[in-house]
Amino acid sequence: MNRSMKLASLLATVSFGVLTASQAMGAESLQDVMKRRGLNEKDVLAAAKTYTPTGKRDEFLVFSSGGQSGQVIVYGIPSMRILKYIGVFTPEPWQGYGYDDESKKILDEGSNIDGRQVKFGDTHHPALSETNGDYDGQYLFINDKNFPRLAVIDLKDFETKQIVKNPIMMSEHGGAFVSPNTDYIIEASQYAAPLGGGFVPLEQFNEKYRGAVTYWKFNREKGRIEPENSFSLELPPYSQDLSDFGKGPSDGWSFTNSFCSERYVGGIESGRPPFEAGCSAKDTDFLHVVNWKKGEELFKAGKTKQINGHAVIEMATAIKEGMLFLIPEPKSPHGVDVTPDGKLLTVSGKLDSHVTVYSFEKIQAAIKAGKFSGKDEYGVPIIDMKDVIHKQVELGLGPLHTQYDAKPCVAYTSLYVDSMLAKWDFCEGKVIDKISIHYNIGHLMAMEGDTAHPAGKYVVALNKLAIDRFNPVGPLHPQNHQLIDASNDKMQLLYDMPLPLGEPHYAVAIAADKLKPHVRYPHGTDSRTEEKHPASVRAGKERIERTPGKVEVFGSVIRSHITPEIMEVTEGDEVTVHLTNLERAEDETHGFAISKHNVNLSLEPGKTASASFKANKAGVYPYYCTEFCSALHLEMQGYLIVQPAGYKATDVKAKEGVTYGKADYDARVKTNVETQKVIDSVVGYITSVNYKDFAPVVALVEDATDQLNFAAGAKAKSEDYAAKGDFHNAFLWAEQWFQYQVKTADIGLRAKTFLEQGGAKKVK
Ligand code: CUK
Numbered sequence: 030m031n032r033s034m035k036l037a038s039l040l041a042t043v044s045f046g047v048l049t050a051s052q053a054m055g056a057e058s059l060q061d062v063m064k065r066r067g068l069n070e071k072d073v074l075a076a077a078k079t080y081t082p083t084g085k086r087d088e089f090l091v092f093s094s095g096g097q098s099g100q101v102i103v104y105g106i107p108s109m110r111i112l113k114y115i116g117v118f119t120p121e122p123w124q125g126y127g128y129d130d131e132s133k134k135i136l137d138e139g140s141n142i143d144g145r146q147v148k149f150g151d152t153h154h155p156a157l158s159e160t161n162g163d164y165d166g167q168y169l170f171i172n173d174k175n176f177p178r179l180a181v182i183d184l185k186d187f188e189t190k191q192i193v194k195n196p197i198m199m200s201e202h203g204g205a206f207v208s209p210n211t212d213y214i215i216e217a218s219q220y221a222a223p224l225g226g227g228f229v230p231l232e233q234f235n236e237k238y239r240g241a242v243t244y245w246k247f248n249r250e251k252g253r254i255e256p257e258n259s260f261s262l263e264l265p266p267y268s269q270d271l272s273d274f275g276k277g278p279s280d281g282w283s284f285t286n287s288f289c290s291e292r293y294v295g296g297i298e299s300g301r302p303p304f305e306a307g308c309s310a311k312d313t314d315f316l317h318v319v320n321w322k323k324g325e326e327l328f329k330a331g332k333t334k335q336i337n338g339h340a341v342i343e344m345a346t347a348i349k350e351g352m353l354f355l356i357p358e359p360k361s362p363h364g365v366d367v368t369p370d371g372k373l374l375t376v377s378g379k380l381d382s383h384v385t386v387y388s389f390e391k392i393q394a395a396i397k398a399g400k401f402s403g404k405d406e407y408g409v410p411i412i413d414m415k416d417v418i419h420k421q422v423e424l425g426l427g428p429l430h431t432q433y434d435a436k437p438c439v440a441y442t443s444l445y446v447d448s449m450l451a452k453w454d455f456c457e458g459k460v461i462d463k464i465s466i467h468y469n470i471g472h473l474m475a476m477e478g479d480t481a482h483p484a485g486k487y488v489v490a491l492n493k494l495a496i497d498r499f500n501p502v503g504p505l506h507p508q509n510h511q512l513i514d515a516s517n518d519k520m521q522l523l524y525d526m527p528l529p530l531g532e533p534h535y536a537v538a539i540a541a542d543k544l545k546p547h548v549r550y551p552h553g554t555d556s557r558t559e560e561k562h563p564a565s566v567r568a569g570k571e572r573i574e575r576t577p578g579k580v581e582v583f584g585s586v587i588r589s590h591i592t593p594e595i596m597e598v599t600e601g602d603e604v605t606v607h608l609t610n611l612e613r614a615e616d617e618t619h620g621f622a623i624s625k626h627n628v629n630l631s632l633e634p635g636k637t638a639s640a641s642f643k644a645n646k647a648g649v650y651p652y653y654c655t656e657f658c659s660a661l662h663l664e665m666q667g668y669l670i671v672q673p674a675g676y677k678a679t680d681v682k683a684k685e686g687v688t689y690g691k692a693d694y695d696a697r698v699k700t701n702v703e704t705q706k707v708i709d710s711v712v713g714y715i716t717s718v719n720y721k722d723f724a725p726v727v728a729l730v731e732d733a734t735d736q737l738n739f740a741a742g743a744k745a746k747s748e749d750y751a752a753k754g755d756f757h758n759a760f761l762w763a764e765q766w767f768q769y770q771v772k773t774a775d776i777g778l779r780a781k782t783f784l785e786q787g788g789a790k791k792v793k
Pocket residue numbers: 153154202271363429430471472534535
């Protein structure tokens with residue numbers, strides 16, 4: 030813009046009265062903005078702590094449960110910017126999850142519950158894989174409370190790779206939690222039921238209903254759970270709740286708390302008090318203390334009972350072998366969290382104002398001495414609470430969950446009823462600070478706060494209700510994640526983030542530099558098996574194979590066309606379309622959707638995905654790329670032609686809208702030759718500097734070289750046609766030659782900018 034144009038546009042704005050005089054001058058001061066938006070100094074400080082300028086990245090990544098959406102939400106800290114929704118127990122159309130054949134296999138099988146395709150998941154607790162008790166950035170696990178399932182997400186590409194269904198539970202809650210080296214992932218039942226399913230009358234609750242914990246064996250090399258190497262432990266019909274694995278000195282043990290050890294069976298409809306009264310009557314419930322290493326031995330020795338083909342250690346065996354103990358815990362407990370050093374466990378009672386800190390050493394001493402206060406009705410030894418308490422600390426009303434700080438002895442506990450978050454010292458047993466959060470905090474999340482080496486700095490309050498925090502969007506409100514600066518003893522509230530996807534129970538935060546996800550897949554990858562896709566193709570090898578009643582398309586996508594562009598099938602054919610994205614450029618994803626066929630693929634660079642469908646209705650169905658991938662994205666199109674049975678093709682040639690001649694061809698070639706000069710100058714610059722020291726540029730150069738080779742191919746075809754005097758086709762191929770040049774130039778310029786901004790040095 031020159032000065033007079035600038036002036037004119039300014040005048041135009043001012044005359045509409047939108048801006049004040051000082052803004053029209055173009056420079057609002059910080060004071061002006063504070064005044065205009067009603068911000069005080071504290072607000073501005075909070076903003077400065079979270080605001081993340083363009084191009085800057087977050088220090089931590091959060092994986093939050095997506096609650097009833099059945100998905101996982103990924104966001105950054107401190108910016109609180111949402112980066113991804115990972116489809117887990119429900120379809121996620123953008124990623125093609127639940128639409129392409131490869132992911133359908135995982136989701137459909139994992140959602141087939143007793144012959145019914147279930148369409149939601151109640152995701153609760155995400156868990157990151159650990160090595161020696163610390164996050165390693167490799168895998169994420171998440172459980173589903175409603176259908177007893179557990180999913181494995183690979184953090185190489187943030188995709189769901191496996192869903193395992195719990196073979197014996199009817200509901201669960203206390204998962205997913207991983208052992209310090211991710212050998213096992215725990216899943217604990219919630220509401221007691223007959224193990225393995227089936228009908229048993231409620232009158233037999235005490236005798237026949239049971240709880241359980243499942244120890245899912247994880248094979249890290251394969252990145253998959255091995256159901257055949259997993260086992261469960263039968264537990265009394267108390268409502269088991271959350272769990273945690275021991276670490277360090279407590280490695281080999283796991284802990285699961287419970288509520289409703291009253292074993293109340295309800296019956297409000299027949300005039301009895303409701304569950305809420307019957308399940309909270311006693312002053313204490315039971316913390317289950319399990320020697321899972323012993324359990325593993327028993328499982329390997331075959332001392333188990335098979336239920337639905339799954340090995341279960343019976344309670345009687347566990348008691349006899351000394352692998353199961355109970356400790357009373359006050360009152361309606363929720364959450365058991367092992368300290369980073371593995372020496373202590375914190376348990377909170379929802380109806381108690383204390384947190385109780387148990388000493389693992391004292392627990393072991395009591396077990397060794399055989400010092401028990403008695404047995405429960407099922408014969409499980411009960412350890413006396415006062416023998417094993419390290420400290421009881423009064424924190425406030427409704428304590429729920431605890432996470433740990435980088436500073437030794439410092440913990441954070443959510444106070445649901447008080448709507449506060451407490452920072453406290455569990456060694457000394459004293460409160461350091463309390464901060465009001467907006468409302469009804471459930472879980473909380475400190476950075477790597479459940480590992481052996483928490484990172485401190487921030488805490489997020491996962492509030493159950495948002496109430497009046499955000500602009501109203503109807504009776505159903507979003508949930509509210511509140512970011513708190515916890516780097517000092519005194520905590521400071523920084524930011525409210527609405528999460529509108531379901532009730533996010535729990536979240537885990539990992540240092541961003543521990544994650545090393547792929548930028549692209551190796552050519553032709555089936556992302557769900559992580560192997561070479563048998564139907565992947567290289568450029569130029571695209572084909573259509575036909576057998577009676579079946580059509581299989583082996584196609585490709587690349588800026589800006591789909592090969593093939595015409596797919597002719599016959600009504601009634603079973604059709605499978607496999608598409609490989611031939612791109613290597615970062616973020617060059619193409620989509621693929623066919624009109625009216627519920628086909629939607631996401632094809633990230635290198636990926637091969639497939640869509641199978643029956644061509645059940647004769648007609649003409651446009652297909653197209655669903656990602657705005659390039660200037661000619663809208664032209665990335667084709668037709669699925671479904672011919673009626675018995676249709677005979679005519680030999681009349683299709684008449685196109687425009688015919689081109691020699692003058693068109695010559696003009697096109699002239700432009701192409703000039704374009705090539707621009708490309709050459711960009712290439713000249715790139716090769717004159719140390720571009721090989723910049724990995725992303727090397728990838729871009731590979732990509733540009735590809736496109737340039739395609740350009741050379743198109744140029745050759747165009748010259749062939751011109752030699753034959755067919756200037757119509759010669760022009761069209763020259764046009765395609767130009768399209769490839771444009772893509773080359775686009776990539777080349779991206780590389781050049783990267784080099785210039787990255788401080789590349791001359792080498793020749
Ligand atoms: S839970 Cu404790 S607040 Cu982990 Cu299901 Cu929701």
